[in-house]
Amino acid sequence: MNEPKEQAKYESILLRVLWMIVYVLVWQVAQFILGAVVLVQLIYRLIYGAPSASLMNFGDSLSQFLAQVGRFGSFHSDQKPWPFADWPTPRTPEGEAPHTVPPAPHPARDEEPKL
Numbered sequence: 001m002n003e004p005k006e007q008a009k010y011e012s013i014l015l016r017v018l019w020m021i022v023y024v025l026v027w028q029v030a031q032f033i034l035g036a037v038v039l040v041q042l043i044y045r046l047i048y049g050a051p052s053a054s055l056m057n058f059g060d061s062l063s064q065f066l067a068q069v070g071r072f073g074s075f076h077s078d079q080k081p082w083p084f085a086d087w088p089t090p091r092t093p094e095g096e097a098p099h100t101v102p103p104a105p106h107p108a109r110d111e112e113p114k115l
Contacts, residue, residue, distance in 0.1 A: 019080060023069045030069075034062050044099070053098035057090035064088035 041055045065088055068081035079085055 020073050023073060023081065027066065027069050027073075030062060030066055034059065034066065037062065045096075048099045050099035051096055053093075053100070056093055056098055060090040060093075061088045064091075 037055055037059045041051055041059065044052045044055065065081055068077070068079070068085070068088065071077040072079065072081055082088075
């Protein structure tokens with residue numbers, strides 16, 4: 001009578017092991033991408049004097065994704081990370097303010113074109 005429950009548990013752990021192997025591969029790719037983001041952000045910071053907002057947001061989302069993979073892999077959570085869950089939303093930056101580019105001035109719309 002306990003046999004179907006044990007078999008279901010065995011199949012469930014096998015499926016989880018397969019997903020963990022997939023996420024280990026995804027982890028390796030994401031780790032490389034995060035390293036590239038860090039280097040590009042450093043270069044951006046050196047050139048413009050402030051970090052890029054878009055790189056800050058992407059880096060935060062990617063690091064949260066890696067944390068989700070770690071929690072799933074260590075059996076801390078049964079929730080599979082993206083693409084089975086939503087991509088993590090970036091949090092408010094706690095460090096430097098990002099580099100901002102002022103909007104380009106627009107000509108008045110009711111002026112005649114200058115010849």
